[in-house]
Amino acid sequence: MQFGHFDDRAKEYVITRPNTPRPWSNYLGSLDYGAIITNNAGGYSFYKSALSSRFLRLRSNSVPMDQPGRYFYLRDQVTGDFWSSSWQPVGKPLSKYKSTCRHGTAYTIITSRYSAIETESTYFVPLGQAFEYWRLKVTNKSKQPRTLALFTYCEMASPWHMPNDLTNLQYSQFITKATVDQEMLGMAVHPYHAFDPQNLMGCHRLWMTLVGAPLIGYETVRERFLGSVYHTYANPQAVIEGRCSNFLAEGENAIGTLQTEITLQPGETRELIAMLGLGTPESHGYAARAEFGTPERCEAELQKLKQHWHSLLGAVKVKTPDAEFDAMANTWGAYNALITYTWSRHASLIYNGERDGLGFRDTVQDFLGAMPMLREQIRERLELMLTGQVSNGGAMPVVAPFSHQPGTMPPPKREEYRSDDCQWFFNAIPDYVAETGDLDFYRKVLPYADQGEATVLGHLRRALEFNLERSGKNGLPCGLHADWNDCVKMGYNGESVMVAEQLRFGLATYATIAEKLHAVYCPGDATPSSRPPDHGEDAAAPAPSSYLAEAAWARTELTRLEAAIQKAAWDGEWFLWAIGEDGYRYGSKTESEGKIYINTQVWAVMSGAATPEQGRKCMDALKRDLATPYGIMLSAPPFTHTPPTVMGGVIYNHGIKENAGIFCHTQSWAVIAEAMLGNGDQAYDYYRAFMPAAYNTRAELREIEPYVHCQTTYATCNRNAGKSRVPWLSGTASWSHHTALQWILGVRPELDGLRIDPCIPRSWPGFTMTRVFRGKTIRIEVKNPNGVSKGVGSLVINGKKIDGNLAPLDRLTDGTKVVATLG
Numbered sequence: 001m002q003f004g005h006f007d008d009r010a011k012e013y014v015i016t017r018p019n020t021p022r023p024w025s026n027y028l029g030s031l032d033y034g035a036i037i038t039n040n041a042g043g044y045s046f047y048k049s050a051l052s053s054r055f056l057r058l059r060s061n062s063v064p065m066d067q068p069g070r071y072f073y074l075r076d077q078v079t080g081d082f083w084s085s086s087w088q089p090v091g092k093p094l095s096k097y098k099s100t101c102r103h104g105t106a107y108t109i110i111t112s113r114y115s116a117i118e119t120e121s122t123y124f125v126p127l128g129q130a131f132e133y134w135r136l137k138v139t140n141k142s143k144q145p146r147t148l149a150l151f152t153y154c155e156m157a158s159p160w161h162m163p164n165d166l167t168n169l170q171y172s173q174f175i176t177k178a179t180v181d182q183e184m185l186g187m188a189v190h191p192y193h194a195f196d197p198q199n200l201m202g203c204h205r206l207w208m209t210l211v212g213a214p215l216i217g218y219e220t221v222r223e224r225f226l227g228s229v230y231h232t233y234a235n236p237q238a239v240i241e242g243r244c245s246n247f248l249a250e251g252e253n254a255i256g257t258l259q260t261e262i263t264l265q266p267g268e269t270r271e272l273i274a275m276l277g278l279g280t281p282e283s284h285g286y287a288a289r290a291e292f293g294t295p296e297r298c299e300a301e302l303q304k305l306k307q308h309w310h311s312l313l314g315a316v317k318v319k320t321p322d323a324e325f326d327a328m329a330n331t332w333g334a335y336n337a338l339i340t341y342t343w344s345r346h347a348s349l350i351y352n353g354e355r356d357g358l359g360f361r362d363t364v365q366d367f368l369g370a371m372p373m374l375r376e377q378i379r380e381r382l383e384l385m386l387t388g389q390v391s392n393g394g395a396m397p398v399v400a401p402f403s404h405q406p407g408t409m410p411p412p413k414r415e416e417y418r419s420d421d422c423q424w425f426f427n428a429i430p431d432y433v434a435e436t437g438d439l440d441f442y443r444k445v446l447p448y449a450d451q452g453e454a455t456v457l458g459h460l461r462r463a464l465e466f467n468l469e470r471s472g473k474n475g476l477p478c479g480l481h482a483d484w485n486d487c488v489k490m491g492y493n494g495e496s497v498m499v500a501e502q503l504r505f506g507l508a509t510y511a512t513i514a515e516k517l518h519a520v521y522c523p524g525d526a527t528p529s530s531r532p533p534d535h536g537e538d539a540a541a542p543a544p545s546s547y548l549a550e551a552a553w554a555r556t557e558l559t560r561l562e563a564a565i566q567k568a569a570w571d572g573e574w575f576l577w578a579i580g581e582d583g584y585r586y587g588s589k590t591e592s593e594g595k596i597y598i599n600t601q602v603w604a605v606m607s608g609a610a611t612p613e614q615g616r617k618c619m620d621a622l623k624r625d626l627a628t629p630y631g632i633m634l635s636a637p638p639f640t641h642t643p644p645t646v647m648g649g650v651i652y653n654h655g656i657k658e659n660a661g662i663f664c665h666t667q668s669w670a671v672i673a674e675a676m677l678g679n680g681d682q683a684y685d686y687y688r689a690f691m692p693a694a695y696n697t698r699a700e701l702r703e704i705e706p707y708v709h710c711q712t713t714y715a716t717c718n719r720n721a722g723k724s725r726v727p728w729l730s731g732t733a734s735w736s737h738h739t740a741l742q743w744i745l746g747v748r749p750e751l752d753g754l755r756i757d758p759c760i761p762r763s764w765p766g767f768t769m770t771r772v773f774r775g776k777t778i779r780i781e782v783k784n785p786n787g788v789s790k791g792v793g794s795l796v797i798n799g800k801k802i803d804g805n806l807a808p809l810d811r812l813t814d815g816t817k818v819v820a821t822l823g
């Protein structure tokens with residue numbers, strides 16, 4: 001069943017049936033002002049933190065699950081019939097009510113037609129501003145004049161702290177106070193507390209205004225608007241009666257209802273604008289209304305917003321034979337990666353603001369997806385995360401951006417360290433350096449979270465040492481509190497095969513970086529220095545000649561680790577996932593639960609830990625035992641009897657999340673592994689199995705937005721098979737976008753140029769990509785005349801043939817045309 005379609009040109013997803021299987025949502029706003037909206041105008045708003053600076057309320061996991069929101073109610077003043085400009089909350093019969101929703105890049109436009117009245121409501125936050133626009137256009141399509149009462153509705157949090165607002169009612173119901181004048185409503189929470197207009201986070205002040213028609217009434221208390229505690233958003237008494245009571249809140253649940261009345265001649269359109277913003281009317285509201293409160297300015301701001309996002313997304317444009325793949329690569333995958341990067345795991349309909357810190361491992365992985373669009377802009381967050389590393393090489397589990405003070409943070413307790421956290425730097429940092437060319441970044445000195453400082457290279461070295469120093473009886477890194485899989489509990493000193501593979505990757509990457517630093521900063525000096533490595537007290541005075549020694553150190557450790565992995569973790573057909581403190585081998589063919597695990601197969605290939613034979617063998621086993629039409633299960637068979645002290649995933653039903661679910665985050669790793677092995681058909685099949693757009697025509701199966709990635713999908717061993725859950729904020733978004741561009745299409749930034757190394761389905765005749773790289777627009781064409789998957793046979797740059805598959809930096813100027821022919 002199809003509920004909508006991709007409008008690629010407008011970069012919009014158009015929902016044509018409002019009764020989607022679940023609310024399908026979008027994000028408004030910026031890095032500061034966050035807002036979520038669904039196809040039925042449900043959602044909430046917050047400033048910087050959905051937890052501690054939440055000002056529009058949503059009751060999570062309620063029914064319907066996206067209410068309240070930002071509503072316009074309409075009432076025919078002659079007949080008394082009423083409806084809303086989004087299908088919900090009034091929910092008129094769909095035989096009489098038509099609606100579309102266009103989710104665009106940080107804006108949403110909902111249209112309706114009911115009773116010969118058309119509406120178009122547009123929601124967005126103008127760039128750099130601390131208010132939201134709700135623009136309503138109303139058109140009379142009937143043959144008679146129509147008089148309509150119009151009401152806005154939103155529910156304000158009191159206080160601006162999500163859990164307190166929803167649970168601490170003995171306090172929250174008594175702290176709101178409204179003011180009003182001819183044009184503006186003011187709402188204060190803690191009305192007698194001082195207000196600092198310079199600091200809007202948690203400022204507890206809102207203003208709301210309506211332009212385009214006179215304010216004839218208002219309501220500021222929810223129960224007065226609804227009429228009684230037994231009414232709902234579907235039948236508010238004020239709308240039924242066509243009249244507000246003009247009551248100013250002094251306590252109770254605060255709302256923003258502004259009422260007006262318009263008379264429309266046949267064919268006439270009226271445009272109204274509601275504005276809701278942070279601060280008081282005096283501090284921000286009147287000025288914003290004066291400057292932004294006209295239809296022309298509103299439209300100009302919308303265009304500015306679109307241009308901003310389209311130019312960000314315009315960093316990469318692809319054209320392949322698969323239109324659904326293109327819709328993801330050009331718009332929705334990129335947008336999803338940026339949204340995930342921005343809001344981490346704290347603001348969606350599922351993550352309802354229960355935390356506002358940056359989970360270490362997730363955030364470091366999120367850099368990958370956002371890299372092609374944000375490039376240098378990523379650096380500030382990257383530095384923040386590096387300062388979340390502790391001087392012992394481990395990491396704070398969560399970096400709280402609002403209170404993080406590098407050099408002064410108490411380090412985590414021993415049992416709180418995750419074993420994988422800092423290993424993700426070996427993906428993110430080289431990708432940043434390759435994208436920007438900023439090799440000097442490795443020499444930047446940054447503090448640790450608790451004490452001391454080091455160059456970025458020094459931070460990387462500590463990351464490696466952290467795991468090397470915490471190795472178990474078999475010479476593999478200990479799992480500590482957890483590895484990537486939060487549920488794997490092999491005992492603090494039990495060993496994680498995945499982290500061993502990550503560590504192998506990290507050591508190899510470190511050696512390459514050190515060699516590069518040597519080549520660039522001390523060319524001609526071939527003598528490894530005996531000086532201490534580039535960290536700790538020596539950080540401020542890096543010793544360039546030690547780079548070769550660093551590389552040699554890493555390669556020695558790598559050789560030792562590789563032997564340990566081979567000895568302890570290869571099970572004959574695939575790699576184990578863990579070895580317990582007691583020596584128990586998890587993920588062996590002798591097991592009846594959790595016998596085979598995706599992560600240690602794919603990372604064996606990605607890290608180079610697997611021999612070519614092992615790589616093929618374990619990926620074949622993975623396909624046989626874990627692949628389903630909806631994606632690859634995390635492990636199988638599901639856990640039933642394994643104690644939760646070993647595998648926390650046993651708390652979940654079979655076939656979801658960490659208990660043999662399809663964990664979408666990991667899918668890209670299988671795609672990369674197959675691409676590295678040269679199997680383009682398989683890589684692409686795996687990619688499409690979890691690609692949202694591939695489900696557009698059967699969206700009832702997946703249920704969530706066909707333009708958004710999700711965290712997890714029910715596997716075939718569960719009766720909900722195919723249903724996806726936890727949309728938007730997931731490592732899936734970051735890795736899948738990175739994988740599409742760098743591993744399927746295979747265009748990989750490197751320090752010295754662009755590597756062109758596609759691994760595509762054999763049936764593709766080729767593809768094109770336009771990509772901004774180091775400020776230049778590069779046009780790439782890949783031809784596949786012989787129907788192969790991989791292997792560039794010839795590379796031609798601006799008409800000149802060159803050897804290999806690296807388009808070197810000195811050949812790349814703005815507009816350069818690169819033609820790669822496979823086979």
Ligand code: IFM
Nearest residue numbers: 361362484485486487658
């Ligand atoms: O890797 C974790 C992630 O950090 C949080 N969500 C679950 C994933 C797998 O356990």
